[in-house]
Amino acid sequence: MTTWLVTGGAGFIGGNFVLDAVASDVKIVNLDALTYAGNRDTLAALEGDPRHVFVQGDIGDRALVARLLAEHQPDAVLNFAAESHVDRSIDGPGAFVQTNVVGTFNLLEAVRGFWRSLDAAGQAAFRFLHVSTDEVYGSLGDEGQFREDTPYAPNSPYSASKAASDHFVRAWHHTYGLPVLTTNCSNNYGPFQFPEKLIPLVIQKALAGEPLPVYGDGRNVRDWLYVKDHVAAIRRVLEAGRVGETYNVGGDAERQNIEVVKAICALLDQRRPREDGQPRESQITFVKDRPGHDRRYAIDAGKLQSELGWRPSVSFEQGLAATVDWYLANTAWVERVLDGSYRLERIGQEA
Structure with a gap:
């Protein structure tokens, strides 16, 4: 059976990837530190499945990673583990440097040691896939799109830490020959996303009758990528991507933030109308923009x-409707996140 070590596999993108991989009969060794963004509830469908081995631990724990690599002999390592929220990086950048930079360095060193222990055929077949973000490229004007050769120009502590991790991955390939692949994706959305991000945040606040905060004038543009399409892209890059290369993954769905918020409001008005009959757009409230807010990504x-x-x-319209429907149908998952009870069960199962 194919075996992959996945880091950050209890998070949003990593969790969706793990669910997809196990469903296709891949054995997953899932290493996650279970910070606030890690949620074992996301993996509830895999409880008792021998194809999923969950280990609570940090990618910066080189000895732990080395032990897991030696024990399970994975065919690939996929690194989803990251601190990823821009607002949190502004308030506390240290955690982002520790996880995204120092953690990635330690992970690379553990993987390099394992890779060097393999025979020639094993070394040739092995892959290290690093999942990154389009935010490393900075901010676009009204024209153009990010390409793989776009110069890095990160503007937030989060994007700077991810840019640093990307550079480490590249260097470990060029210096040591480690067979790496890197993907840089646009804004993801879909099931199991932590409710601090725009789309699930707006859904929850709209249903609760609370103000819907929109930064600045709401005209910041993002390219939206449905998480299951992102998972399929990562699978394809892992399968056939050229070693040492970077691949940008986008949804071809540029939207202004205010357009996204209004679309969510319209979907909820259809599916769960307010008791007073008022449109949920009336809940939109413009708030002070965050520092260094990039204007456009594409x-x-x-x-x-x-x-x-x-x-x-x-399409964005299909994906957004499916996402709204998922959150409406999975209120228990959402409520356990909102009330914090999902964090009370933190006992790791080490293999």
Whole structure:
């Protein structure tokens, strides 16, 4: 059976990836520190499944990672583990440096030691895939898109820490020969996303009748990628991507933030109308913009499309409707996040 070590596999993107991989009969060794963003509830469907081995631990714990690699002999390591919220990085950048920079360094060193222990065939077949973000490229004007050769220009502590991790991954390939792949994705959305991010935040606040905070004038633009399309892209890059290369992953769905918020309001008005009959757009409240807020991101995913044949399969309208429906149907998952009870069960199961 194919075996992959996945870091950060109890988070939003990592959790969706783990669910997909196990469903396709891949054995996953899932290493997650279970910070606030890690949620074992996301993996509830895998409880008792021998194809999923969960280990609570930090990617910066080199001895632990080395032990897991030696014991399970994975065919690939996929690094989803990261602190990822811009607002939190502004308030406390230290945690982002520790996880995204120092943690990635220690992970790379543990993986390098394991990779060097393999025979020639094992070394040739092995892959280390690093999942990153389009935010490392900085902010676009009204024209153009991010390409893989766009110079890095990170503007937040979060994006700076991810840029540093990308550089470490690149260096470990060019210096040591480690067979790496890097993906830089646009804004993800979909099931199991922590409710601090825009789309689930707006859904929950709209349902609660609370103000819907929109930064600045609401015209910041993001390219939205449905998380299951992102998972498919990562699977494809892992399968056939050229070693040492970077692949941008985008949803080809640029939207202003205010457009996204209004679309959510319209979907909720159809599915769960307010008792007073008022449109949920009336709850929109513009708030002071956050420091260094990048104006526009847009991804050119042409390299991934032309080399590997991947394209997004879900339109933004389809994906947003499916996401709203998921949150309406999974209120127990959401409530355990909002009341903090999901964090009370923190006992790791080490393999």
